[in-house]
Amino acid sequence: MNRSAKLPIFLLFGVALLDLIGFGIVIPILPFLSPELGASKFDIALIIVVYAICSGLMSPFWGRLSDRWGRKRTLMLCLLGAAVSYVALAFAHALWMIFAARAFAGLMAGNLPVAAAMMADLTSLEDRASAMGKLGAAFGLGLVLGPFLGGLLSGDTGSFVLPCLVAAGMSLLALAAAAVFLKETVSVQAQSEHRSQAEPYRFGSSITFLKRTNNLRFVSQFTTHSALISSITYLLPIWTADTLGYTPKEVGFVLGVQGLAMAIIQGGMIGRLIDRFGEIPLLRAALIAVVAGLILAVFANGPVTIPMSFFIAVTGANFCFPILNSLASKRAEAKHRGQMMGATGSASSWGRVVGPLVTGVAVTYFGYSTAWVVLVVVSLYYVHWAYRIAQTDKSTF
Numbered sequence: 219m220n221r222s223a224k225l226p227i228f229l230l231f232g233v234a235l236l237d238l239i240g241f242g243i244v245i246p247i248l249p250f251l252s253p254e255l256g257a258s259k260f261d262i263a264l265i266i267v268v269y270a271i272c273s274g275l276m277s278p279f280w281g282r283l284s285d286r287w288g289r290k291r292t293l294m295l296c297l298l299g300a301a302v303s304y305v306a307l308a309f310a311h312a313l314w315m316i317f318a319a320r321a322f323a324g325l326m327a328g329n330l331p332v333a334a335a336m337m338a339d340l341t342s343l344e345d346r347a348s349a350m351g352k353l354g355a356a357f358g359l360g361l362v363l364g365p366f367l368g369g370l371l372s373g374d375t376g377s378f379v380l381p382c383l384v385a386a387g388m389s390l391l392a393l394a395a396a397a398v399f400l401k402e403t404v405s406v407q408a409q410s411e412h413r414s415q416a417e418p419y420r421f422g423s424s425i426t427f428l429k430r431t432n433n434l435r436f437v438s439q440f441t442t443h444s445a446l447i448s449s450i451t452y453l454l455p456i457w458t459a460d461t462l463g464y465t466p467k468e469v470g471f472v473l474g475v476q477g478l479a480m481a482i483i484q485g486g487m488i489g490r491l492i493d494r495f496g497e498i499p500l501l502r503a504a505l506i507a508v509v510a511g512l513i514l515a516v517f518a519n520g521p522v523t524i525p526m527s528f529f530i531a532v533t534g535a536n537f538c539f540p541i542l543n544s545l546a547s548k549r550a551e552a553k554h555r556g557q558m559m560g561a562t563g564s565a566s567s568w569g570r571v572v573g574p575l576v577t578g579v580a581v582t583y584f585g586y587s588t589a590w591v592v593l594v595v596v597s598l599y600y601v602h603w604a605y606r607i608a609q610t611d612k613s614t615f
Contacts, residue, residue: 226340227349229399233392234333234356237297240304240388242364242477243371243381256313263578266452267571268317272324274567280328281335281560285553289336290402292328294393299326301389308382324567330357331563335556338547339403346547350540351488359481369470404556428561433549440542440562442600444569446508447535449577449593454528457586462521472525479529480536488540501541502604507534509597515590 257265284292303323310316334353341349364385371381428434454472458464464472491500511531518524543562550558580589 226401226403227337227352229395230333230336230340231352231356233293233396233400234329234353235359236388236392236395237300237329238357238360239364239367240300240360240385240392242360242473243368243385243388244304244307244364244378257316258582260578260582261313262456263452263574265316265320266448266574269320269324269327270448270567270570270574272321273327274324274564274571276325277328277331277563277567278557278560281331281556281558281563283556284328284332284335284560285404285556288402288404289332289339289556290396290400293332293336293400294396296326296328296332297389297393297396299323300329301386301393302326304382304386304389308379308386310378327567328560328563331559332556334543334547334562335559336400336403338555338559339552343548346544350543350547351483353540353543355481355483357477357480359477363474363477365470365473365477367470369465369467372466427554427557431550431554431558433546433558433561436549437546437562437565439600439603440546440565441569441572442596442603443535443538443542444566445573445576446512446569446593446596446600447532447573448570449573449589450512450528450531450535452574453577453581453586453589456581458524461519461524461586472528476529476532479533483533483536488537491537492541497541497544498604501538502601504534504537504541505597505601505604507531508538509594509601510534512590512594512597516587516594 280292280296300323303319303326306319306322307316310319330353334350337349337353338346367384368381371384372378425434428437455464455466455469458469458472462468488500495503508531511527511529511534514523514530515527518527543559546558546562547555576592577589580592
């Protein structure tokens, strides 16, 4: 890939990074402030779920809109919505206001699916996985800088106001960067053709689209993947707080270290490893690491084994997501790429609904070990899909 082709990718990476730093800022403080407003452990899961439900409903809409209206304008609108949601969260003084702010954030959460579609527009099939890895690296760096800033800005009290206002500022900075530096990747003619040919948007249309293109089973793995990751992210702060006495600062540090590893893996390593081993073999190997980390979490009870189980599981998962994104972008025509990535975003959002709900019930009524056992079972299904179904059903990929 020549230098002129790399520049738009670098600019998109920068915009995504700014936005994801803002996203990461609120992660380590939500579980700590919410109880001060009367939230239980299950309420914390519900706060995650309400965001995911709204995101799941709207992600297909944002993907289709980016096909018809352009990626750049759609991305900018979503960034503006994110900034507004953080301001609302900053001044929430009742539990229902947190729910409302997170619901609105979910409704506007088209940033990543649209950015993924734009990244696919900018790259060839051969460079796709590596480019998706760079988008994943932006997410990883966001989870380095964001949680670190969130923990630092919240102090020992877990205050929302300053961290959330800084998060809003990061989204507005990303919006300004997108407006100035990003170029539209869907031509005016392509937008016009899509508007004239596409069916009117309706809820549930993604299912029809995925069935028609034989992608339903494949895209459902985004749900499985997201259910695992969101459950791990939900459990980590409350697990470490109850077991190790962690505060937002310590949780932010753990997430930051993992985010750095994620940035290294997805920004530099994954492209070379895919070139050497191939996408599917690497996906399968990564899933073994996910299972190993989750099994360790069932038995972990100390300051070494608890973070170690988290690092092993999430490091394995870090290899999976850019590979899934790359495969998804290759399974859609260019004119439907936004719709496809919107569908994967929606599937991921529903995983963030199911995962925290199930693990929230498990940890509330049966304890942490049972919650981790549930995730081990889900991860084994994921492995089964990658190793067995993919061999017998070539349409999976």
